[in-house]
Amino acid sequence: MFTRKILVVEDEKILASNIISSLQKLGYYVSEITNSGEEAIKKVAETHPNLVLINICLAGEIDGIDVADIIQNHFHVPVVYLTEYSESKKLQKNQLSEPFSYIVKPFIESDLHFAIEMSLHKHQSKKMLMLHExxxxLRAIINSMGCGVIVTSANGCIQMMNPIAELITGWKQSEALGKNLVEVVKLVDKDIGETIGNLATYVIEAGEVVNLPENCILITKDGKEIALGDNVAPIRDQNGHITGAVLVFQDITKRKQTEAQLIHNAFYDGMTALPNRVLFLDRLRQTIERSKRKSDYYFAVLFLDLDGFKEINDRFGHGIGDDFLVAIARRLESCLRGWDTVARFGGDEFTILLEDIKDITDATNVAKRIQDSLGLTLNLNGYQLSTTASIGITWNFSNSNYDEPATVLRDADIAMYRAKRQGKATYTIFS
Known part of the structure; x- marks a missing residue:
């Protein structure tokens, strides 16, 4: 049976002895007895009593410090004052006039018992009220947060969900209460294609905050996939013991889409949707490195400039000109293998990277297919349009010392201008 610990603060030895005897008869355990307010504070800190029974004369200020105030408000221990009848009348004019906060000497054991129990009851009720408040x-704060919050118990089962969490997961709190977290929050790591276990259980065991994986996907109640971000953290009580976990998360689908769009914009031409100069140079750099590791790995670069595109722009306008370039981009793609790269390098210039070719014939065959394809008439807004191209070709067999993409492009560009000078609508191999 739990025995309540009482600290007695009384400077009258006989009275203190009688009080201790009465307390013991009533079933209380007297943890300490002291005769000064200063010592009382030390004993409270050391023994953590359930209640302090203190002579009103010893409960005042010591060097500007209110003994009773520290015991009640700092250590959160209830205090019952021992006072004479004459002093009790003074109490009615200050904060100590609260019912059951003092007992007048001399008193009988039943009065002492009643005063202590009522004080403990009031203290407990106050604690419960404060805890409830x-x-x-806390609930109001969580419910007003702009992100999803799910609180679990120490065994990883759901105790609370805020409205945002309900909205994101598709689960109502009333449905989710008591369920294992993984039943409600079904997470998949898209990078490795694996289901994520109960993160609440994991952080409780690890005792540390865990961030959700970079490409974390939530499978909602109705089967939708939502990109999630944020973390799971252990919940600790005032003694540092872990009592559960809190998952804080938000739908980052739009953010992911924005990031993907920014990445796409950085590496792809906005009009034709072909890779741009940056991406082409990166792929060419990787191809050069690959050719250095394999002596029989050949590649070619074609530098292509449309013949007469300026006249199309001037005659039919930039709108038709742009549509024409988009159509040309699709035709160029149709002339290549799936692993080759065609990029818009700028204006009406395009570059093509042919990887893993047998010899230069593979590159010239592609150049011929491109010329044949470009020669077919395009119907754009009622206009019948066609074009040709001047194409420069270089490949790594012609210069086995290619180390930089810029050098490869320079040689292909030189070859393209030679083709222009030869009358356009043709290709030239750099040598």
Whole structure:
């Protein structure tokens, strides 16, 4: 059976002895007895009593410090004052006039017992009220947060969900209460294609905050996939013991889409949707490195400039000109293998990277297919349009010392201008 610990603060030895005897008869355990307010504070800190029974004369200020105030408000221990009848009348004019906060000497054991129990009951009720108010305040804060919040118990089962969490997961709190977290929050790591286990259980065991994986996907109640971000953290009580976990998360689908769009914009031409100069140079750099590791790995670069595109722009306008370039981009793609790269290098210039070719014939065959394809008439807004191209070709067999993409492009560009000078609508191999 739990025995309540009482600290007695009384400087009258006989009275203190009688009080201790009465307390023991009533079933209380007297943890300490002291005769000064200063010593009382030390004993409270050391023994953590359930209640302090203190002579009103020893409960005042010591060097500007209110003994009773520290015991009640700092250590959160209830205090019952021992006072004479004459002193009790003074109490009615200050904060100590609260019912059951003091007992007048001399007193009988039943009065002492009643005063102690009522004080403990009041203290417990106050604690419960404060705890309830704190929980309600915490609930209001969580419910007003702009991200999803799910609180679990120490065994990883759901105790609370806020409205945003309900909205994102598709689960109502009433449905989710008591369920294992993984039943409600089904997560998949898209990078490795694996289901993620109960993160609440993991952080409780690890005792540390865990961030959700970079490409974390939530499978909602109705089967939708939502990109999630944020973390799971252990919940600790005032003694540092882990009592559960809190998952804080938000739908980052739009952010992921924006990031993907920014990446796409950085590496692809906005009009034709072909790789741009940056991406082409990166792929060419990787191809050069690959050719250095394999002596029989050949590649070719074609530098292509449309013949007469300026006249199309001037005659039919930039709108038709842009549509024409988009159509040309699709035709160029159709002339290549799936692993080759065609990029818009700028204006009406395009570059093509042919990887893993047998010899230069593979590159010249592609150049011929491109010329044949470009020669077919295009119908754009009622206009019948066609074009040709001047194409420069270089490949790594012609210069086994290619180390930089810029050098490869320079040689292909030189070859393209030679083709222009030869009358256009043709290709030239750099040598």
């Amino acid at each position: 704190e929980k309600e305040r």
